[in-house]
Amino acid sequence: MVGATGVTLIALLLERTLRLLDMLAASSDRFGFVAQLAVNLVPHYVGLTLPAAFFLALIVVVNRMNQASEVDALLASGVSLTRLAAPYLVLAAALSMVSLIVFGFLQPYSRYAYRAVLHTAQNAGWNGLVPAETILSPSKTLTVTTDEADAAGQRLSRIFIRRITESGREEITTAGMAEVRRTSDGRNVQLMLKDGQQLRFNDRGEPQMLSFKDFTMQLPITGAARLLRARGGDERELTLLELARQTRSEHTLIPRETLKAELYGRLARSLSLPLLPLLAVPLGLAAKRSGRAPGALVGGLLLLAFHHLTQLGQGMAETGRAPAELAVGLPFAVFAGIAFLVFFTSRDRPGETPIGRMTEHLGALAARFRTRKAAEAAT
Structure with a gap:
C-alpha cells in the first residue's frame, strides 16, 4: 500500500x-x-x-x-x-x-x-528573463515580447517593448537582437539592443523616430504582491x-x-x-x-x-x-x-x-x- x-x-x-x-x-x-x-x-x-x-x-x-x-x-x-x-x-x-x-x-x-x-x-513580477513567444506584462506600464530566445531567456531575437513613461507618454521600441543583463543590485535589468528603432512622443505630443545600432535600456524587476x-x-x-x-x-x-x-x-x-x-x-x-x-x-x-x-x-x-x-x-x-x-x-x-x-x-x-x-x- x-x-x-x-x-x-x-x-x-x-x-x-x-x-x-x-x-x-x-x-x-x-x-x-x-x-x-x-x-x-x-x-x-x-x-x-x-x-x-x-x-x-x-x-x-x-x-x-x-x-x-x-x-x-x-x-x-x-x-x-x-x-x-x-x-x-x-x-x-x-x-x-x-x-x-x-x-x-x-x-x-x-x-x-x-x-x-x-x-x-x-504576482511576483518579472525575473528579468524573456521566454520566446510569450507576452510579458510585469507592470501596467511595461509589456515585453520576443519571437525567439535561448534556453536561458537572455539572448533574444526580434524583440518588442511597449512602455509608458513617467510623464504618461507611450514609447515603442523594437530591435533585431537583444541581450538581457541583470544589474549588480538585482533590482533592474539592462537590455543591450541592436539594430532597432524607437517611437516616442515629445512634450508637444509630436512623434519622434529614433533608429539605432546599439542602445541600452534599463527596466525594473517588479516585486511580489500579497494574498488579499x-x-x-x-x-x-x-x-x-x-x-x-x-x-x-x-x-x-x-x-x-x-x-x-x-x-x-x-x-x-x-x-x-x-x-x-x-x-x-x-x-x-x-x-x-x-x-x-x-x-x-x-x-x-x-x-x-x-x-x-x-x-x-x-x-x-x-x-x-x-x-x-x-x-x-x-x-x-x-x-x-x-x-x-x-x-x-x-x-x-x-x-x-x-x-x-x-x-x-x-x-x-x-x-x-x-x-x-x-x-x-x-x-
Whole structure:
C-alpha cells in the first residue's frame, strides 16, 4: 500500500510540477515557489490515492495467499471469511481516521496555502528573463515580447517593448537582437539592443523616430504582491468542524447546501475505506484462476464510479437540483450495498460472487484473445 501510494503520488506531483514550471516561467523565484506548491499538493493527492492504493494492496495480498493455498488451509481449519477479513477491516478503520484528518483538516489548510503561494508567485513580477513567444506584462506600464530566445531567456531575437513613461507618454521600441543583463543590485535589468528603432512622443505630443545600432535600456524587476483575502472564502478551505458549525448557522456567506455537500462528500470518501476489504477480499479469492487483473479492474472501476458520482452529487446539491443528503448519500449507499452483497454472497463459497464470476469471464475472454492473436502472428 505504501509502495503504490508513493509511486502514484510521485507521478502526480511530477506531472503537476511540470505544469507549474511552465505557468511560473516568468516568476522571479519560480523554483522556490514550485517546491512550496508541490508540498502543499501532497494532502490533496494523498486523499485521492489512499483508497486506490489500499484496495490494490488488498487484492495483491489476498491473491498471493490464495495462490499459495494458505487461504484453503485457513478455511479448512474452520476459519471463516469474516475472521479472515477482520485484520483488514481493523486496518481500514484506522485508515478511515487518517483519511478524516487528511480530508477534514490537512486539505483545507494546504489548499489555502497553495492558493496563497500561487497568488504570490503569479504576482511576483518579472525575473528579468524573456521566454520566446510569450507576452510579458510585469507592470501596467511595461509589456515585453520576443519571437525567439535561448534556453536561458537572455539572448533574444526580434524583440518588442511597449512602455509608458513617467510623464504618461507611450514609447515603442523594437530591435533585431537583444541581450538581457541583470544589474549588480538585482533590482533592474539592462537590455543591450541592436539594430532597432524607437517611437516616442515629445512634450508637444509630436512623434519622434529614433533608429539605432546599439542602445541600452534599463527596466525594473517588479516585486511580489500579497494574498488579499483570509482563509474561508471557499467551502473547500473550511475544516470539518467549521463546515459542521456553519451548516447550523443562520448567517453564512456560502450557501448552506454548498456547505452540506462539501461536508457529506468528505465524510463519504473517508467512510468508504472500511467498505474496501468487504469488496477486495472476495475479489482476491476469486482471482485464483483468472488472475488478479480482472478483479483489480472491476474494483478500480467501482471506486472511480463512486468518486465521480460523489462529485456529481456535490455539484447537483450546490446548484439546488437535489438535497445534499440524497445527492451525496445515494452513491455511498449504492457502493456500500455492492460491497456488502459481494462479501456476504462469498461467505458460503469464498470467491463465488457475481463479480467474481464476471471477472472469471473477463479473464477467459482475455486469454482467448491472446491465444487468437498469438495464432494469427504465428501464421
